[in-house]
Amino acid sequence: MSVVLAASDTAKAPPPTRSLPAVQALEISKRIDGRPILQDVCIDIAKGRYVALLGANGAGKTTLMKLLSMLAPPSGGQLHLFGQRVTREGSPKLRARIGLIGHQPMLYGDLTARENLLLFGRLYGVSDVADRAEALLKRVDLAGRADDPVKAYSRGMTQRASIARALMHGPDLLLADEPFSGLDAPSNQMLEELLAELHRDGKTIVLAHHDIEQSLRVAEQAVVLRRGRVVVDRPTRQLDRETTLAEMTGQA
Amino acid sequence: MTVLGQIVLLTGKDLRIELRTRQTVGLVITLGLLIVTVLGLGLAPEGKLGGYAAPAVLWVAYLFGGVLIFEKTMDKERRDGAMAGLMMAPIDRGVIFLAKLLSNLALLGFLAVVIALFAIVLFGLDLSAAPGGFAGVMAMSLLGFAAVGTLFSALTSSTRLSGGLLAMLVFPIAIPLVIASTSVLNRLFASKPAAGDDGTFLTALGVLVAFDVVFLVVSWLIFEVVLEP
């Protein structure tokens, strides 16, 4: 199965002896229209780490994901991804190593799921696009409806197509912003396994998810945001649901 | 993948979506037909459009139709966040601009041909004096118009009020195109050119060329800076 997940052209990278962290945020802040959304955020995520990003609504999780995916520049501080300083546009090479499952599916509704995967696969220069698209469609249980336009899909199916799109180019860093939303129990199970598999393959995963218990169970490290600041950055085994909840709301 | 390949891929995607849904073309052609009919009946009730009125009627249809095209093609990117997907892909952002410009030009060209045919059939628009010149002048004008329109559509599509706003932004900028192309066309279709017209003719052509060059380059440069998911 892991053959599916590791894109042939990115799989060859050998594990460096002393590798640079996948994500290194130095006091980054973000203001949107004068409103501070993130303040003095410092995070270190080693390569291959599985991190859960937790926080109440409006704590800044989605904004942080946007910064990490280089869709928006930070207002202050420094962000390094894989040891490279992120500039306003971000370099194409760096962008190729990052995948995002976002709030929006990032798919063309008028195209079929397969066409979407082929399009994005080709943009990333994936060598065996057709096979890879087929394998991923199977993996997210969409093989049967792969040739229907995405706009005819249910919410859960769209979400699964979006997951497949994010994995098309075999990213080294997967940013998953509420990827479980809209998924039914079997799909939830499928995605959890899929993420675990990517983790085993050495990919770095940042998962923002509202289900605290599931987050703490699947991830190794937990980062809790409250009002745009990091209040907890600890291994998940040192945390339980109650402490995390208390940290999220600030009613410790 | 080469830059050219990326452009072909993205433009092909736009055109495939358009062929499949036929939303934009249907809407734009209908609007153009309405404009030509209403203005034609107002300006040439006897059914013969000529002189300065003919290019003006065509231009009104092209301007409004064009704005609708720019808006619709960019709307396809915004809906469901596809633009964020493109922005994350390891391609130069200028490629996104050029691909979108080509898609817009293809649709705009189609609109231009269909509307000109309407005007010929309904109002006896006579292009026989210089059909090639007409096509060339219009192609040059629409190129500059599409460059500015593509840039501004990327800016306004993420704001509310996008429709009216886009027209407000693009129309005043496009004024030199309308004046210069009308001037060139009148010269091309005049039975006997007046003395001293050559200078005017060259100035008008110069305005068209300068508009295309300046705004193609500037729009392409600015697009990268202002693109947002």
Place this chain on the structure above:
Amino acid sequence: MRMRVTLYWLATAAAFAGGVALLILYTPRERTMGVIQKVFYVHLPSAICMLLCGLLVFVASIGYLGSRRMWWDDLAAAAARVAILLGAIVLMTGMLWGHIAWWGRMRWWYFTPKLTFSLLLFLLYLVYVMIRPAVESPQRRAVVAAVYGVIAFLDVPLVWLSARLIPDPLHPVNEGMAAPMKMTLLYWFVPVGLMVAGLIVARFRLNRAVRERADALAGSAGGDA
């Protein structure tokens, strides 16, 4: 601070009064056009200042796009506002001049190249000012306005060239100006220039204060959310 502002505007008013005195006492009456030719001394400096305001919008817009600092946007917005005020002055003096000197009683407007250019320029910057409130997010508004500010200024020479393509219905003869006329014209750049600079600075300060107030409110609200 307030004292300096008051002094500045007093000096500007004095410069205007001096200009009017020059027009009445010193400047000779133009032979063919008569007294009304004297609006020209207001008309031309206003037109040139309007172009300079367009240039300022252009520079500030590039400054904003390069640095994303909001005060560039405050400056561009201030310059655009003054530009349309000047545009209105140019159009009104131009119409009055033409009406009285050449066109006769019933005519207030001809599409002469210069008037057409002034009108198009006025419209160009009127749009700049009018679209701003239509974009809700201040940052987004600044980006849209900056791009328009750059494109609009690059459009100005093309508008000028294309305005000259319109067939000129009248050919007013520009006779040479006598030395006192030139002196008056030069002098009139002083009051108009003072007024323009003062208005831009005042408007810039106002824009900045309004924005900083809104930021402070948003900042405190954000802290509570």
